[in-house]
Amino acid sequence: MSTQAGATADDGTGRRGRTAARTRRIAALLTAAAAVGTLTALPARADGTAALPPYAFDPGAQRIQGAASSADARVLEPGRTYRDTLKKDGKVYYRLDLDVKRNAYVSAVAVPKPGGKAAYGDGFRIAIQDGSGTECGYQEVNFASGDHVRPLTGYARRIVDPDASGCQDAGTYYVLVERESDAASAADDWELELQHVSEPLLSKAGPDELPDSWPSGTPAPPTGGPTVRQGGDGFHAAVSLRSGEWRADILPGQTLFWRVPVDWGQQLFATAELGSSSTGDELVGNALALGLDNPARGYVDLQTVGYSGKQATAALAPQRPVAHENRSSYETATSGMRFAGWYYLTATLSPEIAREYGDKAVPLTLRVTVRGDRKPGPGYDGDPGVFQVTADDDKAAESGLTGGGDGTDGTMVALAAGGLGLGTVLLAGLGAWTLLARRRTPAGH
Template structure:
């Protein structure tokens, strides 16, 4: 379980200290830098997980105890929903057992497993064929779970991310091989394969066996009692494989013991993990004339408990925590599978004392997980800005329209769009991302609409949520009312949520001292979702619209241009890909004497410097109609 913080933190103003140095490729005397990039994600996306659904069609599926219908009818309904909502390029296969032999010969009955649909992208033809086959299913035979798992692993091939989703209403009637032994056998092969299991009307005698299959393969287990719960459970499992946020980056292991033995990181994106309640530390280099951006995004398989906090800080590493260059935090505001924040250091005033060897420290503070919790992926984005990067300018991808503007599923794969209205459909439980480029002096307005059907099952906290993140991957305020979600309150039909208009300013712009996060020109991210849906609603497809308006003339002096690594991408995956990003950002350093690679050790000493007091604002966001709140600290160091 992801915890609430032990205490609420109302943070006072902190001193800002502009000392230390980070030697980026853009800063070396003899090197010609690559053009700076925005943190957009990889040009070549990681392929979607290949998923094989293994469905129990044994005779017990004819029992009429699944909410007024047979288990078989409920299973057909749930599987048809999965087929309907699968992304067009999502590889899906279907295997059944107990479907063809109704007799008593155990040898024949225990060999009764067939691949009904090969693992293939769900284009129009494959979708229609799959639904026709599901409609004709009959439940007649034995329950050869172990044999079917072995065959399903063969269906998926030997490369890439693979998942088996098993639906069963009872225990194996054909062992040997015992299903859990087969699961261990598959795991021992060392392949990237997990087995998720849904126990459908499963007796307690069989539940332990099914849970074992999931446990030994690092999969998930869920119980379902009727068609609605089976549909919700399957929808959750398939979204996890296809359309959830997939944390990506160059692997790195941050220190758990402070800055002294921390790895050195250069501009780029990295992938680490929170374990227990431990913080993560990294060394970083920054000259006094350079600016540093650090963003951290924690990703959970399920929604966070309200109140979880992530903090990112950086500065010279003295006796205390590093925070003199920047410090930002964000507190989870509800149903989401990410919590993210970021900050930028201020430019030097020219009289700072650099840290020894220009080395500082980044700390990502973990107030999300407790000891014993499952490790949680954390993306770390590091960027540098100076005169060289400013002169080179930033590369941004061309906006997309129409079918090409389908949202991606991470910051890295966010789809670039421009002003106008963009329409698509999403399944409830999905939270796609888009990105827009805005400059100081322009005003940004984002309007998201969703069409809710008349029979939509919602709870008192269900609503329509549109979230805007600034270029530091920090959540911004949506509107003056501080509403986080537009609650449905039983409403159906078209429901809209409007964020803005907000004027984009520069951090030191006195024209807008209360910018609510809109004080960073650059790439803004938009995320839309049906928040806190009832379980029965998960997987329902709803039409949405996203309207972006950018007005006003850009002002001169649009602020720093950040370099995020030589390999940072030009934009998200092409249309039709699942939006799961791959590695982003190199760790290359070109300066003489610098360490090539993202996580090289640097044993230089770390000391403090001169402190410059800077005020830091803290605010409380009241969440309309929902009994929780979020604290946001706007770092200015």
């Protein structure tokens, strides 16, 4: 396995590795603190309008260059995250070395430059192919009815299934990512965040048929007033939530990220409500987009709502309870609810809001309900990895941790929102940096 970019070599005692880990955690804290404070201390563009925070890429992602031909494709290793660039109408290949003991999922997050224009159908397609060009699985994602860009995510999968006719041998496979763009769309390069995760097979065959009926009624929304829980700026920085009513502020053109642990047998319901405005009443179509992605960063659902100065709510469609047998469905949303773990919520506010209502942040209320008793897992023959909900995940959801994608290296972005000002958090971070520097200084220097 190749060394991650930016990794620090160990001196044999583990001290340098631990120091590097502390450094990364402190940097993550400062990043989280800055994210919380962006709504009150955003830098300005040359025209005086507020600048959007950039997408928060995984700082441990390794740079890789997709190949123009499968023959030159570089390997994506399981459990790793990568970064690349995708040009307009670009087409890039990566390689996978797969066995027959685990299912493979490869996701891509495409990050256009903020403010760019998009035509209907603009997006990308991701697929896994075997050596004969047979597609094992694919997903196509696009900007739908919006005319503006936002981060897009989709995944492809290769499932080990003795009843399948192809893609069942161990060996070399390829990931193909293709960008689809209208001639009038923005020609900017898109940054890519790629992730390869694997899923154990079952120790014995489980149910593979969907139940005829399921609880599709929408529960009553949470009450009691919202708690501030500002969203993050990317999947790696997604802020953890549990059932409840949550308050955030969102800028025109911004996308916020949260994550919710959903276990086997549970259902996730979510709505996002834009607060009313006193500055106008012009209708902005598809003003707010509320999206749902699964633990492998696969697209599940997206709903939009217009805005005319009155409060407006986007609601996700009711989803089936999380179950292994959901993967037998050809319907995208049902198939997406195939495993337990962190499910990601995203909210994007159209940049057109700035033209009609100004570039100030708009109040956003997120209402989340996780319904249903937890059930035992399907009986994986191995460590489920990200496809489970742990006690630490529950704690992260309670306190609002973010980081690492699996809750193992989190920082509490709720800290600043919970009473400490941004300056206090930054001072605490600077103090930590000073302490760290002292510890790293050899004796006698």
